[in-house]
Structure formats: structure tokens, C-alpha cells
Amino acid sequence: MRYTLVTGACGGLGSAFTKIFCEDNTPLFLTGRSKDKLASVKERLGERGSSVETFPCDLRDEKSRAAFFAYADDKQISFDRLVYVAGVDTQMAFEEYDEQRIVTQTRVNFEGAVSFIKSFLERSPLDGTTEILCIGSVTAILPEPYFALYAATKKALEYFCMALRTELKGKAKVTVVLPGGMPTREDIKENIKAHGGYGAVSAMDPEKVAAKALKAVKKNKRRVIIGFWNKLTNFGTHLIPMSWRIHFAAKVWKNTRKDFYAQ
């Protein structure tokens, strides 16, 4: 039996993925930071008949990542799908940042993903059936003033996935999806509201995003922007000079903020 490994499994989008996997009884190995949160997710999914393993992991920490895979090895667990959902978002002026916000976003959004992909591949069949899905962000289509570090980490993840896909051709499929706003946490809901009409039309429920992302994996897509308005924005940004694009992005984010660490 091979497991689908989901990071960020207790979060808004992660829960949407586990719900879908649970419906077709996919064996799941779920991770997040909190043992208690994972235990309650396991209980809930177990009641529906899913085979669920959990183990906490702080994705910022290489020792914690090693402990996670040591546990998997101990239990002789192997995988055939990785869904890297975990991510940390801080949207504010860079001058307001502290060290924790720099380190956490960089490590969880990029270093943790790269490290998990490596360890995951070592425990997966490289016969073309293995799937890797990473969650990027539509913010990565531009340099985003006031969301600069987050957008840059998501761009790094996107480029890494696209390059790796070619290296792994015939061995494993790699897809990166770029969602726009999803009303998951309260601060994200406020942030979407503060962006007015555009926020309202471009946001999408995490359940829909998860379903579309899995469809993209099934079709073995390289990179998929989720949602009509986000696709249109991406197209539109290519028609204007970079200096204008960055200017508009600054206007969008300058007067709003959200912060994973304020939760």
C-alpha cells in the first residue's frame, strides 16, 4: 500500500484535499505542526473508513523533517503522491518584518518543499506513476511590493517544480498550481474583502481549488493558474511594461495586510 503524503493537512486548503482523498479511500499520511490537530483530523477521517497515518513536522527544521521520514521508514511506509500544501504568508511592508517572518516564509514555502520532495522521491516508485503537486500562488506572476518575500518564495517553488518536472520525465509527474485568494483564515477573508470587486470575483473556495488542482495533476500539467480572473490577470500583465506592472501591484497591496503569525 502506498500513501499520499499531504503537508499543511490541517489548514484550509489542506483540509479540502484530505476531504477529496477520503472520498475515494486514498491511504493518507498527513502532517502539520500540531500533534493534537493531526490526531483530531485522523479520528474524523478514520471514522469515514480512510487509512490515515499522521506525524507532526516543523517544516522549517531539518531535524524535524528527518524525524518525519525516520518515522515513515520505521513503519515501512512508502508513497506515490506528495501534495505540498503548507505555506506561510505575510503581506506587509518589508520594513515591518522581523527575523522570524523572514526565516519562516523562506523555509516553509521553499526549503521545506525542496527537502520533502527529495526525501519523498527516495521512498516512491520512479516508474512514472508517482505524482508531486505543489501549491504556489498567483502572486508569483509578478514582483509584488508589500508581499515581496512571499511572492518570491512561491516563484522559487514554481521554477523549481517546472525544472524538476523535466529532470523526472518518465519517472514522476510534477505539477505546480497557482491559486488566487481563498477564504481560509479570518485574516485572509478580510484581505480578500479589502480588495473589493476584484477580490470578490477572483477568490475561490478551497474545495474548488483542490478539485481543479487534482484535475491538473491527472492531466499531467506543468503549471496551472486556477480561476478565470487570475488567468486574465496573468495574460493582462504581459501586455504592459514591467515598471507599470510593479506599480499596479504596489497599489493593490499597499493598504492591506495579513500575517500567518498574527493568528
Ligand SMILES: NC(=O)c1ccc[n+]([C@@H]2O[C@H](COP(=O)([O-])OP(=O)(O)OC[C@H]3O[C@@H](n4cnc5c(N)ncnc54)[C@H](OP(=O)(O)O)[C@@H]3O)[C@@H](O)[C@H]2O)c1
Ligand atoms: N488562502 C489563500 O488566499 C492562498 C492563495 C494562494 C496560495 N495559497 C497557498 O495555499 C496553501 C494553503 O494555504 P491556506 O489558505 O490553507 O492557509 P492555512 O490555513 O494557514 O494553512 C497553512 C498550512 O501550512 C502549515 N504550516 C505553516 N507553518 C508550518 C511549519 N513551520 N511546519 C509545518 N507546517 C506548517 C500549517 O500547518 P499547522 O497550522 O497545521 O501546523 C497549515 O496547515 C499555502 O501554501 C498558501 O501559501 C493560499
